[in-house]
Amino acid sequence: MKDDRPRISDVARLAGVSTATVSRALSNPALVSEDTRAAVQSAVTATGYRLNQAARNLRHRRTGGIVALVPNLANPFFSQILSGIASVLGPAGYNLLIADTRTAGAEGLLAYAEPSRADGLIVLDGSLPAAALTGAVPLVEACEWVPGLVAPRVKIDNRAAAGLAVDHLADLGHRRIGHVAGPRGNVLSEARLSGTAERLAARGLPFPAGAVLQGDFSLDSGRLAALAWLELAGDSRPTAMFLASDAMACGFIAEVQRHGISVPRDVSVVGFDDIELVAHVSPPLTTIRQPRAALGRVAAERLLRRLRGEADQEGDTILPVELVIRASTAPARE
Amino acid sequence: MKDDRPRISDVARLAGVSTATVSRALSNPALVSEDTRAAVQSAVTATGYRLNQAARNLRHRRTGGIVALVPNLANPFFSQILSGIASVLGPAGYNLLIADTRTAGAEGLLAYAEPSRADGLIVLDGSLPAAALTGAVPLVEACEWVPGLVAPRVKIDNRAAAGLAVDHLADLGHRRIGHVAGPRGNVLSEARLSGTAERLAARGLPFPAGAVLQGDFSLDSGRLAALAWLELAGDSRPTAMFLASDAMACGFIAEVQRHGISVPRDVSVVGFDDIELVAHVSPPLTTIRQPRAALGRVAAERLLRRLRGEADQEGDTILPVELVIRASTAPARE
Numbered sequence: 001m002k003d004d005r006p007r008i009s010d011v012a013r014l015a016g017v018s019t020a021t022v023s024r025a026l027s028n029p030a031l032v033s034e035d036t037r038a039a040v041q042s043a044v045t046a047t048g049y050r051l052n053q054a055a056r057n058l059r060h061r062r063t064g065g066i067v068a069l070v071p072n073l074a075n076p077f078f079s080q081i082l083s084g085i086a087s088v089l090g091p092a093g094y095n096l097l098i099a100d101t102r103t104a105g106a107e108g109l110l111a112y113a114e115p116s117r118a119d120g121l122i123v124l125d126g127s128l129p130a131a132a133l134t135g136a137v138p139l140v141e142a143c144e145w146v147p148g149l150v151a152p153r154v155k156i157d158n159r160a161a162a163g164l165a166v167d168h169l170a171d172l173g174h175r176r177i178g179h180v181a182g183p184r185g186n187v188l189s190e191a192r193l194s195g196t197a198e199r200l201a202a203r204g205l206p207f208p209a210g211a212v213l214q215g216d217f218s219l220d221s222g223r224l225a226a227l228a229w230l231e232l233a234g235d236s237r238p239t240a241m242f243l244a245s246d247a248m249a250c251g252f253i254a255e256v257q258r259h260g261i262s263v264p265r266d267v268s269v270v271g272f273d274d275i276e277l278v279a280h281v282s283p284p285l286t287t288i289r290q291p292r293a294a295l296g297r298v299a300a301e302r303l304l305r306r307l308r309g310e311a312d313q314e315g316d317t318i319l320p321v322e323l324v325i326r327a328s329t330a331p332a333r334e
Numbered sequence: 335m336k337d338d339r340p341r342i343s344d345v346a347r348l349a350g351v352s353t354a355t356v357s358r359a360l361s362n363p364a365l366v367s368e369d370t371r372a373a374v375q376s377a378v379t380a381t382g383y384r385l386n387q388a389a390r391n392l393r394h395r396r397t398g399g400i401v402a403l404v405p406n407l408a409n410p411f412f413s414q415i416l417s418g419i420a421s422v423l424g425p426a427g428y429n430l431l432i433a434d435t436r437t438a439g440a441e442g443l444l445a446y447a448e449p450s451r452a453d454g455l456i457v458l459d460g461s462l463p464a465a466a467l468t469g470a471v472p473l474v475e476a477c478e479w480v481p482g483l484v485a486p487r488v489k490i491d492n493r494a495a496a497g498l499a500v501d502h503l504a505d506l507g508h509r510r511i512g513h514v515a516g517p518r519g520n521v522l523s524e525a526r527l528s529g530t531a532e533r534l535a536a537r538g539l540p541f542p543a544g545a546v547l548q549g550d551f552s553l554d555s556g557r558l559a560a561l562a563w564l565e566l567a568g569d570s571r572p573t574a575m576f577l578a579s580d581a582m583a584c585g586f587i588a589e590v591q592r593h594g595i596s597v598p599r600d601v602s603v604v605g606f607d608d609i610e611l612v613a614h615v616s617p618p619l620t621t622i623r624q625p626r627a628a629l630g631r632v633a634a635e636r637l638l639r640r641l642r643g644e645a646d647q648e649g650d651t652i653l654p655v656e657l658v659i660r661a662s663t664a665p666a667r668e
Binding site: 045048065067072073074075076078079080082083086087089090091095096097098099100102103104117131135219247250251253254257275276277279280281282293 | 379382399401406407408409410412413414416417420421423424425429430431432433434436437438451465469553581584585587588591609610611613614615616627
């Protein structure tokens with residue numbers, strides 16, 4: 001069968017350059033002049049030439065792709081992290097490929113961790129089985145982490161961050177401080193819950209079982225937590241709540257306001273994440289700012305260093321968080 | 335060089351089944367019993383066997399991947415659409431790979447449209463060059479569309495949706511209705527702007543040049559539009575504003591409130607998208623609800639039909655939108 005698809009030599013002839021120059025212009029445009037690049041691009045368009053990316057990558061023993069494994073794409077929390085990852089990988093010549101681990105299935109995940117699929121992985125889902133990820137391709141974990149998996153981690157100090165929230169509320173004079181936790185078994189939920197418990201103990205404040213409400217990071221679970229909070233008797237009801245996500249904090253505030261409760265007059269509320277909109281809700285939310293774009297960028301940079309075989313610092317990268325004080329917290333009354 | 339990696343025959347021996355059964359269990363688990371599946375999975379784990387996905391896909395002349403091209407991953411608007419896409423592709427045995435067109439670069443995009451990289455494309459960015467996408471792999475457009483590209487489109491009727499917003503404000507008695515447009519040149523911005531102009535004309539209402547403010551869909555651009563709105567003289571200042579995105583509407587409301595303006599008493603505001611949080615801002619936002627998850631699902635379903643060579647309906651799929659009336663709009667005063 002005759003193959004009459006345009007060849008690189010057709011492109012070279014039309015552009016008036018050598019095939020080596022075409023190849024260079026396409027694979028590493030920074031090495032050729034602006035004029036050459038434009039001529040090659042025009043000739044590519046005119047001939048309809050398409051890189052055989054698979055053949056090229058096979059020669060280089062790489063796929064050109066980095067896969068990010070995300071627990072739930074529907075959660076907008078991940079968008080800025082992914083954007084940070086993409087901003088580093090794109091200029092480095094890698095394609096970012098993003099997989100939703102909820103919908104990919106176990107078999108799909110095995111395939112993602114396969115060297116013929118991706119050159120490296122960025123794992124953002126701490127609930128994945130360590131065995132499926134071990135020893136396949138170089139990987140870095142970001143935000144969440146898989147217990148038992150040995151890999152560089154780029155994250156925040158979730159315990160210390162919870163401590164910042166508790167300190168802020170305790171400094172405002174609150175003595176009954178409650179917590180709405182993220183989903184059970186999630187590494188972030190556990191770290192934020194134990195950080196809350198530790199700091200309350202350090203401040204000599206009580207943390208009875210009833211002061212911990214269960215959520216799952218979603219807005220709706222924050223609303224349900226508000227209903228549970230409203231059920232608590234007045235003298236055991238916390239006057240300040242620290243919620244493990246901004247989405248839950250927004251749901252909590254909307255629901256208590258619907259019941260005639262004023263925030264922060266009747267209850268102070270602190271969230272976690274600093275997603276963009278919470279500066280513009282009413283009242284604007286006091287929260288813990290996660291450096292989401294930076295988490296993505298640094299994870300991508302560490303993975304690139306591993307792929308290039310460059311020396312990488314040992315251990316975890318801990319990025320700083322910040323308490324952003326807005327109008328949803330106020331001094332305790334009485 | 336001896337290759338001592340575990341082979342499919344090792345897995346079969348350990349699981350006590352044939353290699354054909356192992357292959358079937360891994361590629362199409364629904365065809366084998368639960369017990370067989372479990373036995374094969376245990377044997378895969380025990381041996382450390384990894385599918386050679388590339389070899390398998392080469393045999394089937396497919397990559398197993400579908401690439402979604404997204405204009406800006408940092409924009410949380412896309413998260414539910416991507417989640418809808420993933421919910422269809424995962425069960426169908428395809429990996430969803432997501433690329434940010436801002437950071438991938440022109441060369442990267444050429445590579446994405448290459449059959450050795452992906453079996454199909456879902457294009458969510460209307461600003462891509464049609465030439466780079468034509469004739470490569472089967473593709474479907476969702477939400478946005480590339481002028482001149484011949485492909486099935488899954489979208490909403492943006493003109494009619496803008497008409498719903500205008501009708502709502504006009505029905506409330508507003509006679510000076512303004513618009514904050516999305517980025518220039520964007521197909522959605524243009525359709526929403528002309529839909530606004532058409533419906534205002536049909537209702538016999540004025541639409542002077544000063545009533546159109548320029549935005550770019552972002553929250554910050556909504557705040558800048560609010561500052562421009564505040565500069566308008568009282569008798570030319572619109573009493574109602576329709577903004578082409580919820581993010582802009584949130585920025586607009588936050589900024590006018592900061593200047594002592596009450597929404598909706600002093601100005602009614604309608605957004606576009608119905609992102610989750612806008613039901614919980616203050617005041618809750620009246621907006622046009624886009625069926626985001628369904629847009630993603632239907633686009634993925636149409637692409638799968640094309641990949642299977644099944645008959646696909648001709649032309650565009652137009653999904654319905656809905657006006658969601660909340661508390662940010664009120665009857666015109668006087």
